[in-house]
Amino acid sequence: MAEILVLYYSRGGSVARLARQIARGIGEVEGMAARLRTVPPVAPVTQQAAPPVPEDGAPYVEARDLAECAGLILGSPTRFGNMAAPLKHFIDGLGAEWASGTLVDKPAAVFTSTATQHGGQESTLLSMQLPLLHHGCLLVGIPFTETLLSTTRTGGSPYGASHVAGGSDDPTLSDDESALARALGRRVADVARRLGERR
Template structure:
């Protein structure tokens, strides 16, 4: 069922808060376009057994439901970099989206990706590319950051044509730069406008 008004799902996983901060700026761009930004996260996973979390987190953003995903008009997916790839928690969630894939719920909807890294050359672009692959399998239309975004030309930290990124530093002590914020906000605006144009 299509919701009465379109929303862009800003779905992220964040360990120390850097990816979450980037998600919030992207969401502000979505809302500037006049579209709802539905911010959701995913729970941690354990290396020894399945992590068991309450359905509603004690604090912070809600966990993403199947309905949140299926009903979105656009999707922005964010994860910190883990050895040049998305974090296990995000991959675990994506691996659970078989029903959404079988039903074709995301086909033809715009999507994009974002990340944060502890080191400047810590795999930002490979993480973003790896996150695009399941979105392509879902039939989504990938939106990047065009070079008409001036901050792509001047950034000295995060920011790529594949999607917004943030260099958080080894101790996670680097705040979002002005360029990173500009790229993230314009990216949210772009995905929302695409979603509005494609919304049935």
């Protein structure tokens, strides 16, 4: 069974919830499964490093996860219109994978969560897409054939799945956000499956 790597950083739980919905969508495609992974937090040198295994949730990503995946979906909360430092730190360390073409021709997508409707969702999604292009990934978004894109009053974008937590940082996803996240997972898995059949 081919696997799509769903790799994310989550602080308040919203991005992790989106990741699980994306994983559900991946599992709806025959012959495809999700591999959920996270990245450790980045701390100043005066603080203790993260433990080698997270206390709960997805395990930390390893280089082999990138090599073994049939596709990649990255997720991060927004930090001033950009991806969070832990995910950026991980991506910045992928020089060997870039040089060897580990991710070339693999479908890839992105997802995010913000506290406010205008908190920089689309710029964050775009910021995560840029390194994927450098790695030779085939970017996959959510097309407007997903009619919820035209009617949602919460998260969701053609650039990727998203969630609006609101002022209370509520990690609960709306029905539209959940459906669009599953649609993104299905689409990446379907593209990966069809690419695999041609190889």
